[in-house]
Amino acid sequence: MKKVFLSIILLFVMSACSVNNNEQDSSSAEENNQAAEVPEVKVEFEHEPLPVKEETTIQASVTQGGEPVPDAEYVEFEIWNSEDGQDSSETFKAQHTESGVYTITHSFAKEGTYQVIAHTQVDDLHTMPETEVAVGQQAEASGHEHGDDRGKFMVHLMTEQSFKAGESSTLTTHINHMEEPFSEASVRYEISSDQMEKHMYIDAEESERGEYTTTYTFPSPGTYTINVHYEKPDEDIHGHQKETIEVTQ
Incomplete structure (x- = not known):
């Protein structure tokens, strides 16, 4: 009877240890998730306005906690002409070049204002900053508006x-x-x-x-x-x- 009683106590102790370990593991995982900062993405162009029907470089600098991210799961540029709408968008996968910088080369078919979204995935965190860019001299001069009285x-x-x-x-x-x-x-x-x-x-x-x-x-x-x-x-x-x-x- 004494052995049975000791066995029951031992089972309770082992169960309590298991629960404590699980809680600690869960707490550690939660702390790690909370510690992860949302990546920052800065989209840059060679110059503005961008040329028409010429290859140009578009790049995104990805950092997290102030440090470059060289191993993002992916960085993809979604691009579309504002007049045509997002339904006409195309998506291009960027390549990592150096120190958290991801680039593509792209040729714009016509003048106008374009929207560029840099879809970026780092671990389980996603961000998608949107940038507007002018393509062609006329688009830049018009301030992204068209017509004889543009800008007013x-x-x-x-x-x-x-x-x-x-x-x-x-x-x-x-x-x-x-x-x-x-x-x-x-x-x-x-x-x-x-x-x-x-x-x-x-x-x-x-x-x-x-x-x-x-x-x-x-x-x-x-x-x-x-x-x-x-x-x-x-x-x-x-x-x-x-x-x-x-x-x-």
Whole structure:
């Protein structure tokens, strides 16, 4: 009977040790995950504007905790012409050259404004910074807008309101051209965030002359970029302006 009692006590002690070891392992793994910093990615071009129909180098410098990352799982550049939209994008895998720098060579088929996203995976952390670049002398001179009176637009996205996740938010933009309301234009909102798998495009309606509104429900708290695209194709006018907003819980 005494042996049975000792055996039971021994089993309890072994079980307690196993639980403590598992908790310590789990705690260590959690601490390691918390310690990992989100990688920082800086996209750079040889010069701007970039040439048309010529090979040019695009590079991304990847660091984590201030140190170069030479062994990222992948760095891929997604590129598309702003007028054609993200559905026309192409993705190119970058090669590591030195000290956390990943590069591709690319030839742009036509002038215009292009969006470049550097999809970067380091261990289980993902980041995807987006950069805008002008291609061709005309695109640079126009300030990313087209038309004889380009550069004389005033675009104001109303950001004074609070934006909450899970609630319908009204997006309102006032657009003036040559100090007059820019009326009867085609306007849409391009919404993006690191928390979204892809960009959302939402058409806006002109509620008053030069005032364009739509509604959108932000799925989660965080930082969002809203790119307001406005155009009149028959007048060869196309422009856009980006704003960053914070969405709260």
